[in-house]
Amino acid sequence: MDRLLEFSGVSYAYEEGxxxxxxxSVAIRKGEKIAVLGENGAGKSTFFLLCNGVLAPKSGEIRYNGEPVGKSRKDKMKLRQKVGIVFQEPDRQILAATVAEEISxxxxxxxxxxxxxxxxxEEALSRMNLAEYRDRPPHYLSGGEKKRVTIADILAMKPEILLFDEPASSLDPANAALLEQTLQTLGQEGMTLVISTHDVNFAWKWAERALIFSQGELIADGPPETIFSDHILLEKAGLKKPLLFEAGEILRRAHPQENIPIPRSIEQFREWAERTIS
Known part of the structure; x- marks a missing residue:
């Protein structure tokens, strides 16, 4: 896969030291679906702000499409055109009086x-199913609707990488399901997606690759099955195994001769459970 965004020996410290x-050192490749996991304060948010050019590294180098990203305003703005970020709280991004003005x-x-x-x-309104809200003040929308507006904001800029900070936070189950469907669609369209989340169940179901941060360091980078199989790593990062992963391990131990793959969805688990029971 083509490397879009690369970090080489990047460090960052806030003013208080x-x-x-x-x-x-890490690379994000075109078309990847990456989950970023770790406890609060592990470095996930700082990583995102560096990816998007909001912060500049104190040391090391960031490259986009092989070209070094400088610290000038011009370079930062150029990076933000390529790397969009949807923050956890929609109200942090919403500024305009109407949804259409906000997206424009x-x-x-x-x-x-x-x-x-x-x-x-118009394209972003259609993709996020927001056409009927075009002329409404965004601050009067529900949390789920606001989240869709902030995603439409970024999609209208046509980025190559889309970062999400805890996208399902504060959403009810219906809006969380709609958001997950949106992410699946964007992934199928080839968008490069990087999602910071505490939800290991979502990460297991959705991601193709996982980055694990702890105390400012990247301590693991690999396929989710490898990550969630490592008990020592999970303990160090303060993470639990996804429920479906644990259920799959139980099935494997009960039927070692079946070579059962770990299920990524309830539907897969049901299918394999019925097969082993019958």
Missing amino acids: REALKNL FGPLNLGLSREEAANRV
């Missing part, structure tokens, strides 16, 4: 014509 990220803000800031910006707004 707290080292938030230590000597990070990014494209217009890119210097696009009003006609092209309007076309992107």
Whole structure:
């Protein structure tokens, strides 16, 4: 896969001297679906803000498409066009008086014509099923609707990488399911997706790769099955095994001759459980 965003020996410390990220080297490749896991304060948010150009590394180098990202405002803005971020709290991103104005803000800031910006707004409204909310004030929408607006904000800028910080936080089950469906669709369309989450069940179901942070360091990077099989790693990172992963391990131990793969969904678990019982 093509490397889009690369960190080489990147470290970052806040003004009070707290080292938030230590000597990070990692690459994000085109089309990947990555879950970023770790306890609060592990370095996940700092990693995202560096990915998006909000923060600049104190040491080390960040490259996009092989080109070093400088610390100038121009370089940071160029990176933000390529790497969009959807924050945990929608109200942190929503500024405009109507949904349509909110979504047009990014494209217009890119210097696009009003006609092209309007076309992107229409496309984003359609993709996020928000057309009926076009002229509504976003601050009067529900939490799930606001979340969809913030995703539409970023999609209208046509990034190559989309970062989500705890996307399902504070959502009711119906809106969480709708968000998950949106993520699946974006993944199928080839969007590179990186999601920071505490939800190991979601990470196991959705991700193709997992990054595990602890105390400012990347302590693991690999397929979710490898990550969640490592008891010592999970304990160090303060993580639990996903429920379906544990259930799959139980099935494997009960039927070692079957070579049962660990289920990624309830449907898979039901199918394999019925097969082994029958």
